[in-house]
Amino acid sequence: MTDITISRREMRLAETVARQLINAMIRRKLTPAFSDFLVTHLAGVTMLLAVLDTAKLGDHSPYTNPDLLHQLSTDLGGMPVYLSNHSGIRIVVLLSPLPKLPRKVNLPVDAPRGRLAVGVRFTGQPVLLDWEFFLHMAILGNTGSGKSIFLQSLVSQAIRDDMQLLLSDIDQTTFGMLENHPNLAAPIATSPQAALGLIEQALAECDRRAELFKNLPERPQKLSEYNALAVKAHMEPLSRMLVVLDEASTVITALGGAKGAMGQALATLGWRGRKFGVHFIFAAQEFTKDIVGPVRDQVGLTLCFRVRNGQMAERMGCKGADRIPENRPGLAISDRHGPIQTYFVEHSDLGQRQSLLPSLNQLERSLFTCALVEGGRLSRARVMELGTLTEWQARKYLEAWSLRGWVAKDAKADNAFTITPKMQVLLSNHPTAPTTSSQLQPSPTV
Numbered sequence: 001m002t003d004i005t006i007s008r009r010e011m012r013l014a015e016t017v018a019r020q021l022i023n024a025m026i027r028r029k030l031t032p033a034f035s036d037f038l039v040t041h042l043a044g045v046t047m048l049l050a051v052l053d054t055a056k057l058g059d060h061s062p063y064t065n066p067d068l069l070h071q072l073s074t075d076l077g078g079m080p081v082y083l084s085n086h087s088g089i090r091i092v093v094l095l096s097p098l099p100k101l102p103r104k105v106n107l108p109v110d111a112p113r114g115r116l117a118v119g120v121r122f123t124g125q126p127v128l129l130d131w132e133f134f135l136h137m138a139i140l141g142n143t144g145s146g147k148s149i150f151l152q153s154l155v156s157q158a159i160r161d162d163m164q165l166l167l168s169d170i171d172q173t174t175f176g177m178l179e180n181h182p183n184l185a186a187p188i189a190t191s192p193q194a195a196l197g198l199i200e201q202a203l204a205e206c207d208r209r210a211e212l213f214k215n216l217p218e219r220p221q222k223l224s225e226y227n228a229l230a231v232k233a234h235m236e237p238l239s240r241m242l243v244v245l246d247e248a249s250t251v252i253t254a255l256g257g258a259k260g261a262m263g264q265a266l267a268t269l270g271w272r273g274r275k276f277g278v279h280f281i282f283a284a285q286e287f288t289k290d291i292v293g294p295v296r297d298q299v300g301l302t303l304c305f306r307v308r309n310g311q312m313a314e315r316m317g318c319k320g321a322d323r324i325p326e327n328r329p330g331l332a333i334s335d336r337h338g339p340i341q342t343y344f345v346e347h348s349d350l351g352q353r354q355s356l357l358p359s360l361n362q363l364e365r366s367l368f369t370c371a372l373v374e375g376g377r378l379s380r381a382r383v384m385e386l387g388t389l390t391e392w393q394a395r396k397y398l399e400a401w402s403l404r405g406w407v408a409k410d411a412k413a414d415n416a417f418t419i420t421p422k423m424q425v426l427l428s429n430h431p432t433a434p435t436t437s438s439q440l441q442p443s444p445t446v
């Protein structure tokens with residue numbers, strides 16, 4: 001129980017709370033089998049960890065029941081109570097108020113590629129997701145709660161990573177600025193029927209990819225495995241595909257509900273898409289009980305902005321989202337990470353096509369420009385030389401570029417790499433691409 005950042009007042013509070021916890025358990029006819037009480041301080045928050053001795057509990061379920069946490073919180077005069085069951089069972093009581101989340105955080109310009117930056121947690125840490133891990137996402141929130149801005153931030157990152165997009169925007173308030181964007185695999189859907197067409201197109205893409213996967217003797221099980229094998233076999237890697245349905249409940253309901261054409265197609269895409277790198281995100285103001293079933297099973301992350309219906313938020317694993325104040329758009333409760341202030345993106349930035357192109361860093365821009373001037377070839381030695389890189393760094397870069405389809409190994413040319421037409425398009429569209437090799441300024445870090 002020692003930590004210099006914990007005040008005496010907090011220690012006294014911890015002792016009182018520990019006694020109250022024991023009494024509350026006894027009143028509820030539960031065994032107060034606490035083996036230890038620890039006070040810790042993490043990211044500006046002091047908390048009491050009440051460790052239960054699981055060997056003495058018998059049936060664990062009454063101790064991990066969310067209702068119990070709610071009751072304990074009431075018994076403690078409303079102090080927040082959580083459960084931590086990573087190892088054993090710990091009841092966590094927050095002794096100091098949660099530090100306030102900032103009201104607005106811009107999407108960082110250096111958000112890592114290939115992952116999805118969602119926002120910041122109350123600890124100040126960013127929430128970064130791997131596509132392969134979370135697969136699909138559900139987003140809930142009233143009008144004005146921040147759904148559209150959030151979808152825009154996700155889509156801008158998907159474009160940066162050169163994903164293909166299938167977008168549905170019935171209200172035409174979210175994706176208008178992306179009309180005719182080169183990453184769109186189909187026009188933006190503005191009717192339920194057209195939205196269904198997008199899902200069918202995504203399913204057809206799964207079928208196409210299934211064939212490609214089958215042709216590889218190693219039988220890859222996910223997109224990253226396929227792409228690694230494809231590059232080795234001098235084949236083009238596949239990019240991820242992202243399907244976004246804004247106003248999803250409206251669309252699903254218009255087409256017969258969960259059992260209707262759209263509900264069924266989405267459920268199929270849910271399990272089929274995971275292997276082939278086809279992901280979907282659906283956003284709605286609410287999910288009725290019948291829609292929630294299939295939705296809940298398919299998604300790896302649920303995010304509730306301010307909602308009217310507390311029970312619905314709870315069903316989605318985002319308890320408390322009904323208590324988010326109206327003047328806090330962008331603040332959400334997630335089922336995995338608790339409260340998150342999601343990243344903000346400027347509407348006008350999205351309108352500018354250039355800012356949405358997959359990003360090249362300074363080193364890459366210079367390197368590729370230089371290599372094009374020299375005839376489009378790029379050997380590892382030349383990458384090392386141009387970028388002042390170690391052999392290992394150069395190899396890592398070349399691997400990453402191959403996976404993105406920016407360079408391809410040329411079997412005819414002593415396995416040197418050639419710059420693909422895709423990269424040439426990217427370079428010519430890039431607003432600040434230097435045009436002569438004298439401008440080459442290698443960045444010191446990789």
Ligand SMILES: Nc1ncnc2c1ncn2[C@@H]1O[C@H](COP(=O)(O)OP(=O)(O)O)[C@@H](O)[C@H]1O
Nearest residue numbers: 104143144145146147148149329330342343344
């Ligand atoms: N992440 C955010 N941070 C700060 N303000 C936000 C954020 N998201 C939305 N807002 C504000 O709230 C308004 C409504 O957001 P919007 O995304 O259009 O809501 P919805 O799509 O849920 O109706 C925006 O115009 C913006 O001013």
Ligand SMILES: [Mg+2]
Nearest residue numbers: 147148173174
């Ligand atoms: Mg909206």
